[in-house]
Amino acid sequence: MAHRIDVATTGGQTTLLFQGRLDEAGLASIVERLGAKGGVAHLVLLMGTDVDTRCLAPLLALPGLRVSAESPFLAYLLAQERR
Numbered sequence: 001m002a003h004r005i006d007v008a009t010t011g012g013q014t015t016l017l018f019q020g021r022l023d024e025a026g027l028a029s030i031v032e033r034l035g036a037k038g039g040v041a042h043l044v045l046l047m048g049t050d051v052d053t054r055c056l057a058p059l060l061a062l063p064g065l066r067v068s069a070e071s072p073f074l075a076y077l078l079a080q081e082r083r
Helices: 024-037 053-060 072-082
Strands: 003-010 013-022 041-045 065-069
Touching: 003 024, 013 024, 024 053, 053 065, 053 072, 065 072
Parallel strands: 013 041, 041 065
Antiparallel strands: 003 013
8 A cells, every 4th residue: 555544533523644645546545534534624644745746636625624734845835736
């Protein structure tokens, strides 16, 4: 597997911790996890995550998902995509 997703739920808030390769398969896994959990979630891209930039726009367009990154570089990429 090219990625790992850990899920934590506290106070009704679901947090997905993503590490590995965020490509089409990784994006599909995130969508699957969101469907299983439903509602609003926070996705954290952990240090060491490798992102296929073609997946950023579809990722940020997912309803109910807030995305952040531990890496300053990934945080910059997210900010640029949100513009």
